[in-house]
Amino acid sequence: MFATxxxxxxxxxxxxxxxxxxLQSGTASPFVIPWSIAGAFFLxxxxxxxxxxxxxxxxxxxxxxxxxxxxxNFGVLRARTGSENYAAGYAIGLALGWGMIWGTALVVFMRxxxxxxxxxxxxxxxxxxxxxxxxxxxxxESVDESVAAxxxxxEYFWEPYPEEGSFVERLGWVISLYLSFRGVxxxxxxxxxxxxxxxxxxxxxxxxxxxxxxITTRSGHSRSTxxxxxxxxxLLQILVSxxxxxxxxxxxxxxxxxxxxxxxxxxxxxxxxxxxxxxxxLSPLRSLISLAGVLSALxxxxxxxxxxxxxxxxxxxxxxxxxxxxxxxxxxxxxxxxGLAGFWSSFWHQSFRIGFTAPTKHLIHLGILPxxxxxxxxxxxxxxxxxxxxxxxxxxxxxxxxSTTTFSGPLIFFLLQVVGIIIQKALGxxxxxxxxxxxxxxxxxxTLFVIVWLHFTNHFLIQDMSHAALWLFEPVPFSPLRMMGxxxxxxxxxxxxxxxxxxxLECFSSRFVLFLFVSGAEILSSFPRQQKIx
Numbered sequence: 001m002f003a004t005x006x007x008x009x010x011x012x013x014x015x016x017x018x019x020x021x022x023l024q025s026g027t028a029s030p031f032v033i034p035w036s037i038a039g040a041f042f043l044x045x046x047x048x049x050x051x052x053x054x055x056x057x058x059x060x061x062x063x064x065x066x067x068x069x070x071x072x073n074f075g076v077l078r079a080r081t082g083s084e085n086y087a088a089g090y091a092i093g094l095a096l097g098w099g100m101i102w103g104t105a106l107v108v109f110m111r112x113x114x115x116x117x118x119x120x121x122x123x124x125x126x127x128x129x130x131x132x133x134x135x136x137x138x139x140x141e142s143v144d145e146s147v148a149a150x151x152x153x154x155e156y157f158w159e160p161y162p163e164e165g166s167f168v169e170r171l172g173w174v175i176s177l178y179l180s181f182r183g184v185x186x187x188x189x190x191x192x193x194x195x196x197x198x199x200x201x202x203x204x205x206x207x208x209x210x211x212x213x214x215i216t217t218r219s220g221h222s223r224s225t226x227x228x229x230x231x232x233x234x235l236l237q238i239l240v241s242x243x244x245x246x247x248x249x250x251x252x253x254x255x256x257x258x259x260x261x262x263x264x265x266x267x268x269x270x271x272x273x274x275x276x277x278x279x280x281x282l283s284p285l286r287s288l289i290s291l292a293g294v295l296s297a298l299x300x301x302x303x304x305x306x307x308x309x310x311x312x313x314x315x316x317x318x319x320x321x322x323x324x325x326x327x328x329x330x331x332x333x334x335x336x337x338x339g340l341a342g343f344w345s346s347f348w349h350q351s352f353r354i355g356f357t358a359p360t361k362h363l364i365h366l367g368i369l370p371x372x373x374x375x376x377x378x379x380x381x382x383x384x385x386x387x388x389x390x391x392x393x394x395x396x397x398x399x400x401x402x403s404t405t406t407f408s409g410p411l412i413f414f415l416l417q418v419v420g421i422i423i424q425k426a427l428g429x430x431x432x433x434x435x436x437x438x439x440x441x442x443x444x445x446x447t448l449f450v451i452v453w454l455h456f457t458n459h460f461l462i463q464d465m466s467h468a469a470l471w472l473f474e475p476v477p478f479s480p481l482r483m484m485g486x487x488x489x490x491x492x493x494x495x496x497x498x499x500x501x502x503x504x505l506e507c508f509s510s511r512f513v514l515f516l517f518v519s520g521a522e523i524l525s526s527f528p529r530q531q532k533i534x
Contacts, residue, residue: 007268008253008472011260015401015469016084029079031092036081039072040099044107045178049171051163053113062107069103082399086473090465093399097392098352105358106178110188113161116177117202119185120159121150121318143210144225144322156208156318158187158199176319181351185324190353192219192346193326213323219346220331223323230310230322234303237328241300245475248293249496250486253471257286261404261466262459287455290462297475298349302328336443339424340450344417352392356385383418390414393461400468413460420453 022028034042047065052058073096083089106112147156162169182190187202189195194214199206216222224230252258256268269275274282306325309315334346360381363369369377390411397405424446431437437445465471474496483494 007256008259011469012472015086015472019082019084019401022080027080029081031081031083031088036076036092037095037099039069039076040096040103041178043069043072044099044103045171045174048106048112048174048177049167051113051161051170053163065107066104069100069107073100077395077398080399082401084401086401086469087475089399089401090396090468090470093394093396094392096399097395098355101352101355101388101392102178105355109358109362112174112177113163115187115202117158117160117187117199118173118176118180119156119196119208119318119321119324121154121316122157124151124153124155143213144223145227146320146322147210150317156210156321158202158204158206158208160203160205181354182326183354184326185319185321188354190350192217192330192350192353193221194223194323196323210323217330220334221327221329221346221350223326225322227322230325231307233327234307237299237303238307241296241303242476243480244292244296245300246479246481248289248296249474249476250479250481252289252293255286255289257463258289258466258471260402260469262463284455286462287458290458291454293471299328300475302349302351335450336447339428339446340417340420340453341425342446343450343454344421352389353385356388357381359384359388379418379422382421383415386414386418387411393464397464397468400470402467402469404467405464406467409460409464413457416457416460417453420449420457424449424453 019028023030043065047062050058076096077093081092083092110116159173162173165173177186180186182193184193184195187198194217197209197212213223215225224233251271251273254271255274256264256270260268274285277285306328310320310325329349330346332347334342338346360369360372360377363380364372364377369380371377372381390413393410393414394407397410398407427449428442428446431445477495477497479492479494479496482492482496
């Protein structure tokens with residue numbers, strides 16, 4: 001029988017040894033850049049970097065490009081490409097799935113070179129209109145201190161695809177778009193984040209109209225108007241999430257439900273803190289712990305990425321404006337207001353929303369589906385979005401270190417969310433016609449339904465993550481709680497990346513590569529226009 005404290009260490013070494021043996025036998029392959037992401041990143045980026053507005057034959061090849069992307073990604077999956085780093089192994093599947101979804105959206109479902117443009121800076125034209133009349137619109141445009149600091153000599157405008165620019169400029173523009181998950185700073189930004197009004201002509205190089213840019217949207221996403229408030233809010237998120245992650249690894253990892261995952265084995269006893277709990281409380285506690293682990297990871301890494309990008313000296317000033325860094329998630333009040341639909345469409349992070357909704361918008365554009373507000377279209381669109389999300393998370397489990405995951409688990413979880421949304425709306429309509437409830441009571445019922453539904457469905461996804469060994473990953477480099485003597489083993493080292501052999505060099509190198517991608521994209525996209533802003 002394993003001691004509770006031996007469980008994570010045992011599976012750390014067991015899974016890693018199995019992967020090393022698979023590499024030696026040729027049944028698994030390491031993740032190698034650029035080959036492993038040729039289909040998910042390089043092929044669609046290179047295709048979009050070649051002008052095809054005046055080359056109809058090249059534009060008609062877009063389906064061939066998507067087919068080639070699928071073949072390349074399938075080859076990576078077939079080779080069982082993985083990593084000894086647990087989170088990296090899981091992220092490989094996410095990257096391949098998202099690369100296929102996002103690449104298809106940009107190459108096929110959107111006319112990027114016709115209809116997409118982004119916010120960029122250019123010098124103001126001097127001459128007539130430099131007097132008092134010109135100062136008034138500048139005052140209205142000063143939506144935050146980053147915009148106000150440049151308006152004397154510069155102005156924001158919508159930059160279309162640089163068809164006449166150099167290949168380097170086009171490549172940078174496309175990479176910047178490809179890495180813009182929520183479309184912030186582009187005319188395709190998701191509606192839940194604060195964003196300027198889209199231009200009437202995407203290729204007209206119009207000035208950006210900031211007059212309708214809200215501080216907070218209906219979904220609760222907000223933006224900061226000063227650098228101080230942005231730094232304060234992001235650092236607070238990072239600090240709180242860091243401590244929760246540290247506590248999470250100190251407690252939940254010793255529960256056999258998370259390591260190695262269900263079904264329970266006699267050789268894996270519950271830790272004392274859980275074995276004394278009544279069984280009726282154990283399952284809800286695990287649901288709460290699961291949600292805390294996922295939320296804290298998102299609210300640690302995503303705000304950290306924002307701060308790194310904001311203060312990256314290689315990124316041009318036009319990409320460091322405050323309105324380009326809205327909050328990571330919406331307001332929790334969306335849950336009592338809109339129920340399960342509000343949880344997923346407003347409160348949860350919206351990083352993949354454009355790609356998930358692109359197929360439905362394309363079907364509407366072709367006339368196959370009626371207008372988006374029709375109930376049938378909303379149902380099909382919601383189902384497609386959750387189906388794509390489920391497929392993406394299933395691929396993540398497939399490329400994870402162990403081979404004990406199932407492809408169906410995440411798919412079932414996300415499709416059940418569609419069922420839950422339909423049930424809640426149907427019950428809500430029935431109850432509203434039968435009873436009279438106050439708004440406060442409706443909010444309580446909505447919240448209770450979301451809690452119950454997520455509790456009884458989350459195991460399809462969380463157990464798959466457990467089998468993928470995702471919870472064995474060390475999310476933070478050092479542990480303040482272990483430094484203070486807390487933990488099951490008093491001799492546990494507080495410097496986690498050395499102690500758990502989490503391939504520290506691989507972690508740093510992969511993040512450094514991502515850093516270079518983001519920085520390089522912004523440098524390349526502004527290559528012909530790099531002028532000092534003063």
